[in-house]
Amino acid sequence: MMSKTVQPLKKSALYATVSPDNLPFKKLSDIEPLSGILGQERAVEAIQFGVAMQRPGYNIYVMGDSGTGRSSYVTNYLKSEAKRKTAPNEWAYVNNFTDTRAPKAIEFTPGESSIFEKEIRSLIDAVMATFPAAFENPTYQQYKSAIDRAFNEKYEGAINLVERMALRINVAMFRDASSVSFAPMRDGKALEEADFAGLTDDERDAFQAAVSELETQLNNELLGLPQWKRASYEELRELNLETIKEALDPLMAPLFEKYSDNGAITSHLKEMREDLDKVLIDQISDERAAESRDEVSRRTMYEEFYLPNIAVTHEPDGGMPVVYEPHPTYRNLFGQVEYSSDQGMLITSYRLIRSGSLHAANGGYLILDAEKLLTDHYLWEALKRALKSKTLRIEHPYADMGMMNTTTLSPEDLPLQVKVILIGSREIYYLLQDADPDFQEMFRVLVDFDDTLKRGKESEHAFARLLKDRVDQEGYADVTRDGVARLIEYSSRLAEHQKEMVARIGDVFELLSEADFVRDMAKDDVISEEHVKRALLAKKHRTGRVSEKIIEEILEGTVLLESDGQAIGKINGLTVMQIGDSSFGAPARISTTVYPGGKGIIDIERESNLGQNIHSKGVLILSGYLGNKYAQKYPLDISASIAMEQSYGYVDGDSASTAELCCLLSALIQVPLRQDLAITGSLNQYGEVQAIGGVNEKIEGFFSVCKARGLTGTQGVLIPKSNSNNLMLNDDVLEAVEKGEFHIYAIETADQALELLTGKEAGQADSDGNYPEGSLSSMVILRLEGISKLGDEEEKDDSKEETAGKEN
Secondary structure, eight states: OOOSSOOBOOGGGSOOOOOGGGSOOSBGGGSOOOOSOSSOHHHHHHHHHHHHOOSTTBOEEEESOTTSSHHHHHHHHHHHHHHTSOOOOEEEEEOOSSOTTSOEEEEEOTTHHHHHHHHHHHHHHHHHHHTTGGGGSHHHHHHHHHHHHHHHHHHHHHHHHHHHHHHHTTEEEEEOSSOEEEEEEETTEEOOHHHHHTSOHHHHHHHHHHHHHHHHHHHHHTTTHHHHHHHHHHHHHHHHHHHHHHHHHHHHHHHHHHTTTOHHHHHHHHHHHHHHHHHHHHHHHOHHHHHHSOHHHHHHHHHHHHSOEEEEOOOTTSOSOEEEESSOOHHHHHOEEOOEEETTEEEOOGGGEEOOHHHHHTTSEEEEEHHHHTTOHHHHHHHHHHHHHTEEOOOOTTGGGTOOOSOOOOOOOEEOOOEEEEEEOHHHHHHHHHHOHHHHHHBOEEEEOOSEEEOSHHHHHHHHHHHHHHHHHHTOOOBBHHHHHHHHHHHHHHHTOTTEEESOHHHHHHHHHHHHHHHHHHTOSSBOHHHHHHHHHHHHHHTOHHHHHHHHHHHHTSSOOOSSSEETTEEEEEEEEEETTEEEEEEEEEEEEEEESSOEEEEHHHHTTOBOHHHHHHHHHHHHHHHHHHOSSSOOOEEEEEEETTOOSOBOOSTTHHHHHHHHHHHHHTOOEESSEEEOOEEOTTSBEEOOSOHHHHHHHHHHHHHHHOOOSSOEEEEEGGGGGGOOOOHHHHHHHHTTSSEEEEESBHHHHHHHHHSSOOOOOOTTSOOOTTSHHHHHHHHHHHHHHHHHHHHHHHHHHHHHHHHO
16 A cells, blocks of 8 residues: 555666766767876865975875775875975995994985995905005015015024124024024034033033023023014004005095095095005905905905995986885884894894885885884884984884894984875774874874765766776776766765765776676677676676575575565564675564563663664664653553564664664554565654665665565565665666566655555644544554553552551
8 A cells, every 4th residue: 555645766766877968978989088086176185285285294194995096196196296306315324434333324415326336336346456466566575575674684683693602602503483592512513412411510511501691692682672573563564554555545536536525425435445454454464364365255345344335216307205115014114234144143234224115205205004004003103203303213123122132233313304194094093183192293184085976967077087097007998888877877876875976986997897807708899888787797696695595595484574465563674784895785574562561662682782882772762752752641651672583693773763663663553564565764753764874785685585576566665765865776676666566665754654564644643732533643642541541450459459458
């Protein structure tokens, strides 16, 4: 039975098609592509402001759903802006020759650090070629020989003097490389041991006295030996330094001249020159070590000492850097000091310093995913410290926690000038605002990407141009106008609004890709509406196992649900289930029992801890509505229980509150409800039906059950009128509605729902608050009156029994 006031919606109200006038082309190849982002004027204005504002604290948080194009647009915009800016300076770490544990950092102009590295390599090549060849030069050898000869002459003179004295007293003197010894002589020859043993005691005593005198004389003559050695060493050292100076000065002079205006580089070159003097002298003084060290090991040594460790380079005309760090860990952001193993020991040097994303982005822009960044609280705090202090420091992230035992380096801090762009969800943004006082001060620019875009002639045409750009990028086949229209309509379906399109354009691109696959399988030349439809059906089939199983259980009777006839205290509610990235409607029976008593409305879901807060709120609102409308004269002295039948999981949302009201009143006044109708809608305390979510899936879920059992022509769904703009139903439902086999009613009040479900008038109250006889409202009040009088009679009976007891 149809309601006198609420008529079913026509097919045109259930789906918003694209007008051909809005797409003035036959195929996408007829129009120009749109590179960039569709709509989002607020977000575009915000990102422009955030990039232009150079004051401290104006870092950027980009907020919106994944797939809206936020990341690609922000990256492309930053790159386009960065190209017009001057490239920042470069940095390189160099050896600190006075404290190797604290490497120094040198600043270079863009492109200069690589040139400097090549120059140092050339210097190393020159040093390798010059030394030790410079010490093999005849002039050097001549001077060196002269120094050695002067020392030897002094030494030989002292020895010869003692030797002549020994000969005069008939004593032979023997000397080798390290010692001097004496022996008695006879007839000009030294005595053998056997002959020495045959000497008399006087002869031995005389020999010992002579030897003692000779040793004393030898010591006196060699008293100056340490000074002779020192003088010889100093002369040789001066010769070596002069030789090194004469060889190195021509090699390093061009570097000193070129970088004379750069104090840091000049200072480093001076320290390098001093260290080179020491290294080369050590090499020539330790001849055996020099001989054992091959050319490769010598070159490696020079490179480990003197080559700069370039942290970051920039092209002179490359603009500011734009860096996206996909895996923000402490090491990836701030860099690290690595270690190598040498005979089981961990060693490190300035050459093992590895730069991070902050080095690469310094002087430009760093893009980070907020969710990934916040997985490590220490990392988030370290990033804030760096931004506040404007200092980039490489340190072990957990050294302060006692988790670092190996000796490490402390590289010189770098000045940090970077604008950080965090890309994340709304939930993370509001969480940071509430939980972190520093966040608001440091990320003052919010770039908010809308979830949906207004749908109109201009936006639909711009959407088509965006599709054209995607087709060109991916090499898809051309798309016809009706195919584009279907994609736009699918976008509205995702947005759940007839006048809007979803900003999550990635989902539409995904469908476009699948439609191109369908076209390719069919060997067609262009993508048409039919290919898009088939791609949608294939996607639904791939993800539809659970929904099909639920319908199968309903048809088998495992899940109790009627789609025709009438029943008291039973009604078909509508729910939405979300599994992964797919959602579908699943009808569910709601049942209610009512009996006299004062317990009120019992929500079985809440009592069993399955009903969540919003669902419980919806049930409590029923009490307010019932009391306000029906309990003005008689108390709401009832006990009722409401349950979502065969529901074994958590239930949330208040979209079933209108259905629960109708079901409760049906049980109260024993009026049956139509089972060929399902209903959804949130109820307020004045009986107004409010909008709910997932309306399309809910309608299609009940329709699938009805279609599987066979459409009767009377079946349908009741939805809030405020959800009318959200209708974007599938082709099966639209076809059934057009044929009059299925109906969708848009209701505004609970009374309209009751009239449709019972076929009776709800009734309007007169000035005295009375309802027409026979109306549903009148029946409810009469039922409450009867329950109230029943309670009064029970009280009288109890009073009489109490009085009789006292008399006895």
